[in-house]
Amino acid sequence: MNAMFRSLAGVNYRIWFAGALISNVGTWMQRTAQDWFVLTELTDNDAAAVGVTMALQFGPALVIGPLAGIIADRMPGRRLLAVTQVAQALLALALGLIIVLGIAELWMVYLLALGLGIATAVDAPARQTFVGELVGPADLPNAVALNSASFNTARLIGPAVAGFLTVLVGAGWVILINVLTFAAMLIALGLLRAAELHPVPKAGRGRGQLRAGIRYVAQRSDLVIVFTMVFLIGTFGFNFAIFTATMARVEFGRDAADFGGLSSIFAIGSVAGALVTARRERPRLRVIVVATLGFVATMIVAALMPTFELFALALILVGYFALTMITSANAYVQTTTRASIRGRVMALYLTIFMGGTPVGAPVLGLVANELGPRWAMGVGALAGLLAAAVAVLWMRARHNLRIRRHPADDPWWRLRVRYDGDDTERADHTRRMRDLETATTEIAIIEAEARKT
Numbered sequence: 001m002n003a004m005f006r007s008l009a010g011v012n013y014r015i016w017f018a019g020a021l022i023s024n025v026g027t028w029m030q031r032t033a034q035d036w037f038v039l040t041e042l043t044d045n046d047a048a049a050v051g052v053t054m055a056l057q058f059g060p061a062l063v064i065g066p067l068a069g070i071i072a073d074r075m076p077g078r079r080l081l082a083v084t085q086v087a088q089a090l091l092a093l094a095l096g097l098i099i100v101l102g103i104a105e106l107w108m109v110y111l112l113a114l115g116l117g118i119a120t121a122v123d124a125p126a127r128q129t130f131v132g133e134l135v136g137p138a139d140l141p142n143a144v145a146l147n148s149a150s151f152n153t154a155r156l157i158g159p160a161v162a163g164f165l166t167v168l169v170g171a172g173w174v175i176l177i178n179v180l181t182f183a184a185m186l187i188a189l190g191l192l193r194a195a196e197l198h199p200v201p202k203a204g205r206g207r208g209q210l211r212a213g214i215r216y217v218a219q220r221s222d223l224v225i226v227f228t229m230v231f232l233i234g235t236f237g238f239n240f241a242i243f244t245a246t247m248a249r250v251e252f253g254r255d256a257a258d259f260g261g262l263s264s265i266f267a268i269g270s271v272a273g274a275l276v277t278a279r280r281e282r283p284r285l286r287v288i289v290v291a292t293l294g295f296v297a298t299m300i301v302a303a304l305m306p307t308f309e310l311f312a313l314a315l316i317l318v319g320y321f322a323l324t325m326i327t328s329a330n331a332y333v334q335t336t337t338r339a340s341i342r343g344r345v346m347a348l349y350l351t352i353f354m355g356g357t358p359v360g361a362p363v364l365g366l367v368a369n370e371l372g373p374r375w376a377m378g379v380g381a382l383a384g385l386l387a388a389a390v391a392v393l394w395m396r397a398r399h400n401l402r403i404r405r406h407p408a409d410d411p412w413w414r415l416r417v418r419y420d421g422d423d424t425e426r427a428d429h430t431r432r433m434r435d436l437e438t439a440t441t442e443i444a445i446i447e448a449e450a451r452k453t
Contacts (some may be wrong), residue, residue, distance in 0.1 A: 006280045006424025007143040012192050019188025021150045023085075026181025028158025030092055032263060032334070033171035034109070035241045036256045037099065039249065041171070046101035047246045047373070049106065053113050054241060058287060058357035060117040061124065061350055066210050069120045077130035079405030083169045085189075090118045090183035091131045092175055099172030112377050125347035128330070133197045141331040146276035148327040152270035155263060163260020176341020213344030216337075222285065223345075225337075225394050226329050227352045229292060229387040231436070236357030236383035237295065238322065239364050240266060243380070244315070246373035252308040265312045274327050283332040289391045291328060294321035296384040303377035304449075326353075 009014045021319045035050050061068075095112045100102040128144075135143045163175045217223045227246065244262040248254040273291075280287070298321055302314035332347070337345045368376040 004142075004275055005146065007135050007139045007146055010135060010139075010196070011147075012196050013143060015132075015188050015191050015334035016134055017146065017150055018187045020147070021154055022184035023181050024151050024154030025158045026154050028263070029162040029181075030033075030163075030175045030178040032159040032162035032256075032260050033166050033174035034113075035245055036166060036259055037171040038106070038109060039245055040256070040379070042104070042109065045246075045249055045316035046374075047242055048077030048251075048362060048365035050242055050245060051361035053109060053357035054111055054239065054361040054379070056113040057117045057120070058354040058361075061354040062356075062358060064118065064121050065125070065347050066344070067115045067346035067347075068198060069213060070210060071122065071128050072125040072347065073341070075126075075319065077126055077133055077197050078192065080126045081123065082186060082189055084119050084126065084277055085182050085185050087119040088116060088123070089179050091119065092182070093179045094171045096172050096174075096176035096179065099170070099175065100440075101172075104172075110358065121350075121354075124350045128334070128345045128350070130345045132334070132342065134192075134196055137254055140262040141280065141282055141335050142278050144331040145274050145280075145327050148323055148330070149271055149274035149278065152267045152274055152323060155267035156271060157264070159263030159267075161258040161260070163257040163263075166256040166260070169449070184309060191353075193224065200392070210344065213341055215404070216341055217345060217348055220336075221394070221398075223333060224393050226285070226288065226332060227349065228390055229288065230326070230349065231356050232331055232383045232387040232390075233295070233325070233354045233359035233380075234353040237299070237380040238326075238355070239361050239376075239380065241263075242361060242364050242368060243373060243377050246368045246376065247311060248308070250368070250373055250378035254308060260309070261352070262315060266315040266319040269316035269321075270323040270381040271319075272316075272321040273323035275329045277324055277331070278327075283335065285332065285391070285395075286447065288325055288328045288332065289388055289395075291321050291325035292384050292388040292391070295325055296381045296388065297321075299377055299384065303374045303381070335451075 008017065031429050035053065038045070078216070082184055089158055095109065098108055131143045132140055157385060162174050165177075189320075217227065240263070244266065245259055248259040248262055252258075256319060271447060276310075295318065298314060302318050305311040305314050333349050334342060358368040363378060364376045367379055369380050
């Protein structure tokens with residue numbers, strides 16, 4: 001099978017991929033309909049209200065995300081995911097019904113967004129780590145990238161369908177359709193072949209497990225840098241619902257169908273970025289940094305576009321670099337973290353990534369209200385520039401980044417940029433894993449001798 005899609009060679013991953021794709025289409029339909037309903041029906045084009053809705057939906061990750069990682073490390077993945085999927089379906093049902101019945105008020109949407117945020121905070125680390133049970137370690141980076149491709153393929157389909165149906169039948173019915181898509185994920189979980197899974201050792205109950213996850217990350221400067229970049233960009237750069245909704249409505253005077261179309265066009269670049277990442281055998285830090293710089297440049301270009309059509313085209317490049325960056329970061333964290341603690345580390349990663357939204361989304365909503373949506377996109381680009389600067393300074397401090405001129409006959413602007421830190425960090429990780437395996441073996445020998453006596 002093509003290297004880009006090698007994880008699909010396994011039956012379990014194919015089942016998971018299909019179920020997740022259908023479910024993700026419904027999720028994007030609900031997000032699009034909900035944000036447009038808040039912006040145009042419950043408020044008078046109030047971007048700050050959309051920001052508050054997003055903050056409530058992603059905020060719980062900041063509070064309970066680390067605890068969700070402990071749950072993911074302890075509980076069987078299939079069982080935990082089934083519970084979270086049912087919870088999200090019930091919350092979507094409630095939201096759809098109050099809109100269809102005409103009794104929805106802003107505080108009700110806020111409350112249900114908070115409930116969905118709690119369920120999602122528990123679901124996210126379990127979903128991320130369960131991928132490791134579907135494929136072997138060698139295919140994990142590819143599976144992570146294909147998951148992103150699935151999520152953004154759904155983003156290509158869902159918002160466009162939601163925009164059309166919102167105009168045709170209303171936001172409430174769009175959200176009720178999403179309730180049905182959760183069945184696809186539950187069926188997929190039930191069809192997985194247990195004998196072909198790759199079980200990950202589960203942590204037993206014990207004190208200090210959360211501290212162990214935090215300590216693990218703190219001792220690895222490469223992860224600290226990745227987490228810092230993800231926090232900055234996740235807080236101020238990845239609020240695309242605000243960017244596209246306000247640009248469509250305020251700058252260009254378009255309707256819900258055009259708003260959904262922008263989200264789908266953005267997803268074209270996102271899918272491309274995820275698939276290109278899937279071709280790489282292993283994620284590298286330099287790819288994360290270069291993609292971040294690409295994100296900064298394309299965000300600035302998109303913010304300056306004078307027409308709706310040119311803005312839509314620019315979003316393709318924004319989506320490409322955004323997903324290349326975040327997918328590479330996700331895969332780097334997963335593949336360089338030992339399996340027994342991966343749930344806690346990924347929960348911290350997702351807490352950093354999604355937990356910044358409660359801060360960034362309302363701020364960007366206020367910027368869009370006061371200065372206009374173009375300036376809000378500028379704030380997102382500035383955050384990306386700061387993230388890249390932090391990474392480059394760290395690389396320079398470790399003496400792994402070298403910038404050299406090409407031979408004299410080459411143009412002056414052609415530089416040779418080399419970063420050797422990927423191999424250095426990977427060697428450090430290999431040494432830590434070897435030391436851990438040695439210690440584990442010694443403990444097993446001691447326990448065996450103790451039982452004999």
